[in-house]
Amino acid sequence: MLCMSSDRPSWAPESIDLDRPNAARVYDYLLGGAANFETDRAFAEKLLEVMPQARSAARLNRAFLRRAVRFCVSEGIGQFLDIGSGVPTAGNVHEIAPDARVLYVDNEPVAVTHSELLLSDNPKASPLLGDLTNPEPVLASQLLDYTQPIALLMVAVLHFIPDEAMPQEAVARFVSALPSGSFVVLSHAVERDSLQGRVEVDRLYETSANPGVRRTPDQIMAFLDGLDLVEPGLVWTPQWRPELPEDVGDHPESSLVMAAVARKP
Ligand SMILES: C[S@@+](CC[C@H](N)C(=O)[O-])C[C@H]1O[C@@H](n2cnc3c(N)ncnc32)[C@H](O)[C@@H]1O
Numbered sequence: 675m676l677c678m679s680s681d682r683p684s685w686a687p688e689s690i691d692l693d694r695p696n697a698a699r700v701y702d703y704l705l706g707g708a709a710n711f712e713t714d715r716a717f718a719e720k721l722l723e724v725m726p727q728a729r730s731a732a733r734l735n736r737a738f739l740r741r742a743v744r745f746c747v748s749e750g751i752g753q754f755l756d757i758g759s760g761v762p763t764a765g766n767v768h769e770i771a772p773d774a775r776v777l778y779v780d781n782e783p784v785a786v787t788h789s790e791l792l793l794s795d796n797p798k799a800s801p802l803l804g805d806l807t808n809p810e811p812v813l814a815s816q817l818l819d820y821t822q823p824i825a826l827l828m829v830a831v832l833h834f835i836p837d838e839a840m841p842q843e844a845v846a847r848f849v850s851a852l853p854s855g856s857f858v859v860l861s862h863a864v865e866r867d868s869l870q871g872r873v874e875v876d877r878l879y880e881t882s883a884n885p886g887v888r889r890t891p892d893q894i895m896a897f898l899d900g901l902d903l904v905e906p907g908l909v910w911t912p913q914w915r916p917e918l919p920e921d922v923g924d925h926p927e928s929s930l931v932m933a934a935v936a937r938k939p
Pocket of ligand 1: 697698699701735736739757758759760761779780781782785804805806807828829830831834835884
């Protein structure tokens with residue numbers, strides 16, 4: 675059932691189902707944002723019951739994104755294609771890299787509407803309603819110059835795309851459009867036997883708009899085929915070039931998500 679339009683805030687597009695939790699809005703809630711609905715908050719609270727580390731995992735993922743964008747800037751990157759960019763929150767790419775051009779792509783209308791509001795007077799950054807599994811309309815956008823290096827960000831998004839939707843092929847298509855010297859930045863929820871609460875989490879996500887799919891490190895590495903891994907390789911998010919050694923903590927695996935940056939030769 676859709677909410678009555680009187681319950682619908684002005685920033686919520688008519689096309690969205692307010693009664694079905696959505697990954698972008700659940701993540702926004704976990705990070706302390708306000709672009710979420712009762713159904714997203716209830717879902718997030720249930721998630722925290724079965725996987726209490728989900729909130730810190732979201733923050734650590736976001737911190738990885740910040741460090742990876744800074745790294746790309748230090749390597750001379752002036753353009754970012756951020757797919758699965760989410761609802762704008764603290765530390766958006768255009769804030770970390772204010773001189774860069776940024777194309778934000780998400781398939782969640784609330785994320786895109788919020789990005790439009792935030793970026794209305796920013797000529798260098800644009801939001802686009804698009805899908806990672808459908809590269810051509812994204813690549814047709816005029817904002818980025820595909821003759822110059824680009825950082826393709828796919829941070830905490832590929833685990834929402836099941837194998838049947840052929841994410842491997844879509845990623846390969848995006849990478850093929852990047853010139854040499856470009857970077858691919860990704861993070862991905864990891865499958866492992868010792869993960870507590872995995873069955874309950876899977877059951878919960880089945881009720882959302884984005885049933886998830888965790889992948890093993892080898893499966894995640896396959897997204898980076900043909901690219902040169904940047905040190906330290908595929909690691910738990912807090913282990914990727916931490917600002918301070920103590921930021922890593924004793925249990926980096928409780929971040930649930932592994933991350934990597936790779937360079938197109
Ligand atoms: C967990 S959030 C990650 C946001 C941001 N990248 C970050 O790491 O802070 C995942 C985002 O991916 C988006 N998403 C899921 N499937 C997608 C798809 N097929 N194409 C584009 N975006 C997608 C969701 O709407 C959500 O905003």
